[in-house]
Amino acid sequence: MTAPTAADPVTAEPGGVAGDIGWFEWAPVRGVWSRELALYRRHWASTSFAALVEPTIYLLAFGFGFGSLIGTAYGYDYRDFVATGVVATSVLFISAFGAMFGTFIRRTFQHTYDAVLAAPVDVHELVTAEASWLAAKAGVYGCAPMVVGIAFGLPLGPGMLLVPFVGFLTGLAFALFGIWVSAIMPSINSFDYIISGVLAPMFLVAGTFFPVDQLPPWAAGAARVNPLYHCVELVRDSVFGNLGWHDFAHVGVLLLFVALMWSLAVWKMSARLID
Amino acid sequence: MATLQAGSRDGLLPDHTLSAISIRGAVKRYGAITAVDGLDLEVPYGVCLGLLGPNGAGKSTTMRMLTAQSRADEGEITVLGNVLPKESKKARALMGVVPQQDNLDEELTARQNLEVFAHLYRVPKGDRVAAVDRALAVAQLTDRADTKADDLSGGMRRRLLIARGLVHRPRLVLLDEPTVGLDPQVRQELWSLVAALRAEGVTTLMSTHYIEEAERLADECALMSRGRVVARGTPADLIAEHAGARVDEHHGPPDRLAEIAELARQAGVATRRTGPSVSVLAAERQPESLRDRLGPPSVQRAASLEDVFVVLTGESVE
Ligand SMILES: Nc1ncnc2c1ncn2[C@@H]1O[C@H](COP(=O)(O)OP(=O)(O)OP(=O)(O)O)[C@@H](O)[C@H]1O
Numbered sequence: 001m002t003a004p005t006a007a008d009p010v011t012a013e014p015g016g017v018a019g020d021i022g023w024f025e026w027a028p029v030r031g032v033w034s035r036e037l038a039l040y041r042r043h044w045a046s047t048s049f050a051a052l053v054e055p056t057i058y059l060l061a062f063g064f065g066f067g068s069l070i071g072t073a074y075g076y077d078y079r080d081f082v083a084t085g086v087v088a089t090s091v092l093f094i095s096a097f098g099a100m101f102g103t104f105i106r107r108t109f110q111h112t113y114d115a116v117l118a119a120p121v122d123v124h125e126l127v128t129a130e131a132s133w134l135a136a137k138a139g140v141y142g143c144a145p146m147v148v149g150i151a152f153g154l155p156l157g158p159g160m161l162l163v164p165f166v167g168f169l170t171g172l173a174f175a176l177f178g179i180w181v182s183a184i185m186p187s188i189n190s191f192d193y194i195i196s197g198v199l200a201p202m203f204l205v206a207g208t209f210f211p212v213d214q215l216p217p218w219a220a221g222a223a224r225v226n227p228l229y230h231c232v233e234l235v236r237d238s239v240f241g242n243l244g245w246h247d248f249a250h251v252g253v254l255l256l257f258v259a260l261m262w263s264l265a266v267w268k269m270s271a272r273l274i275d
Numbered sequence: 276m277a278t279l280q281a282g283s284r285d286g287l288l289p290d291h292t293l294s295a296i297s298i299r300g301a302v303k304r305y306g307a308i309t310a311v312d313g314l315d316l317e318v319p320y321g322v323c324l325g326l327l328g329p330n331g332a333g334k335s336t337t338m339r340m341l342t343a344q345s346r347a348d349e350g351e352i353t354v355l356g357n358v359l360p361k362e363s364k365k366a367r368a369l370m371g372v373v374p375q376q377d378n379l380d381e382e383l384t385a386r387q388n389l390e391v392f393a394h395l396y397r398v399p400k401g402d403r404v405a406a407v408d409r410a411l412a413v414a415q416l417t418d419r420a421d422t423k424a425d426d427l428s429g430g431m432r433r434r435l436l437i438a439r440g441l442v443h444r445p446r447l448v449l450l451d452e453p454t455v456g457l458d459p460q461v462r463q464e465l466w467s468l469v470a471a472l473r474a475e476g477v478t479t480l481m482s483t484h485y486i487e488e489a490e491r492l493a494d495e496c497a498l499m500s501r502g503r504v505v506a507r508g509t510p511a512d513l514i515a516e517h518a519g520a521r522v523d524e525h526h527g528p529p530d531r532l533a534e535i536a537e538l539a540r541q542a543g544v545a546t547r548r549t550g551p552s553v554s555v556l557a558a559e560r561q562p563e564s565l566r567d568r569l570g571p572p573s574v575q576r577a578a579s580l581e582d583v584f585v586v587l588t589g590e591s592v593e
């Protein structure tokens with residue numbers, strides 16, 4: 001350690017630092033984002049590779065494999081149907097898995113959040129910061145299947161520009177869900193319950209690979225409360241240029257889900273981090 | 276910050292803020308365990324207070340209560356004029372914390388670790404690079420700036436952890452066992468850092484198990500045992516009061532040592548075991564009758580803070 005000199009003291013002269021501190025501030029969000037950006041700069045190549053290859057495989061397997069049997073679904077070319085559906089599943093995986101594993105590891109093994117909360121950061125800011133980063137990542141990488149789809153012949157349309165925003169909103173909801181799950185699960189192994197018991201059914205019963213109308217009525221009803229279904233609908237309406245008033249309802253459901261998950265995530269993370 | 280200064284110098288803030296840290300009657304329970312049990316602690320502005328106490332005395336819990344990461348079940352806590360837990364965020368903005376447990380971000384480099392906290396501590400954009408460079412220099416890690424924290428040695432990590440708590444030039448610093456695992460040279464350097472903090476008028480609360488460290492650095496020491504402060508004062512005063520000026524060490528076979536301890540106890544004189552000997556504390560104050568029965572001591576030495584520590588916090592660790 002070097003002892004500081006008078007010319008370069010360790011502490012500030014009075015007059016620096018915090019003025020009034022509000023209930024919610026962006027500094028914690030910027031701090032967490034700077035962390036994630038630093039990591040992203042190191043790992044962007046592998047992240048991007050995985051984001052593009054996975055949907056390509058889905059499209060090849062489902063789009064062409066099934067597509068040749070099915071032809072059209074919902075009135076769309078099955079290949080285009082799958083390309084848009086996989087946007088939603090990519091968003092789900094990036095945000096929910098990222099949040100479940102990432103926040104669990106940082107909280108329990110690395111004690112990162114203990115360090116963060118000793119700084120002027122409250123749990124609700126920390127949760128918002130972590131979730132918004134994952135949501136942004138989901139918004140960007142969620143477009144990868146659409147881009148792959150375009151390469152395979154999905155017709156271009158102006159509505160496609162809305163897809164990142166749909167991905168962000170859905171990603172926010174599932175990242176918050178993942179943070180909540182990470183705070184209520186005793187160990188990483190027990191995430192299997194959530195993955196198999198909650199995410200897998202959600203992933204399938206959302207109109208991703210087949211229209212929900214084809215399901216038995218109870219399952220079709222269940223799909224209506226599945227946030228991923230609303231994401232899928234928004235993505236298809238945007239991409240295929242079918243946006244209408246009913247899409248506000250889809251956005252509304254997602255917003256409600258965000259609000260609910262935010263409350264649950266903040267509540268349970270506070271219980272874990274503040275004793 | 277202007278108000279902070281006013282609080283310490285001009286009394287413009289409510290008068291309960293005359294101390295940088297004020298803890299009154301704090302209680303913290305974890306189920307059946309009472310980690311902090313009616314703690315009273317005032318740390319005046321500009322003072323370096325050493326917090327001593329055996330394992331489990333509640334030192335770290337006290338530190339966590341000061342950042343509101345632990346919520347007291349009872350009692351009142353004020354930090355830099357901010358009442359906790361309500362105003363804790365403001366207090367945390369002015370405070371630097373070096374935790375006992377290493378919680379660096381292992382995936383990030385030394386520089387990135389500091390950058391993240393420069394953001395979290397709201398170091399203005401234009402000052403951030405300089406603040407991070409300065410913190411790297413404080414940690415003597417300038418040429419390891421781009422090494423991942425995971426790849427730094429234990430001592431380097433410790434230094435980075437300390438520098439992280441100083442990146443925003445706090446007015447109050449909490450150091451929870453800052454020198455654990457540091458080699459003697461680096462420990463010396465940390466001591467000069469703490470001395471520099473004190474010279475700048477920074478208030479410091481430092482827990483440590485190294486008695487020498489407390490004796491050298493702390494203006495005052497508080498001895499904690501079982502969740503409360505059992506003695507408080509300057510090292511010299513504590514020694515004079517509880518261990519006197521001189522200590523007589525008596526060597527001998529175990530039976531004789533037990534006998535000496537018993538004789539001293541009957542005479543109302545404090546003793547402690549010191550390895551193969553029994554030390555009679557405040558030997559200059561012992562009654563002549565006892566002195567005669569104990570015979571001449573094998574060794575005579577000056578009383579130390581360690582004697583005070585052992586006598587006041589008990590010989591055996593729970
Ligand atoms: N989160 C917790 N849950 C349960 N018990 C706790 C928790 N934190 C601390 N304790 C208990 O509170 C007591 C005081 O612990 P604390 O860490 O404050 O001691 P300490 O003085 O810092 O000890 P050391 O010198 O070993 O660091 C201990 O008995 C500890 O087991």
Ligand SMILES: [Mg+2]
Nearest residue numbers: 334335336375
């Ligand atoms: Mg401790």
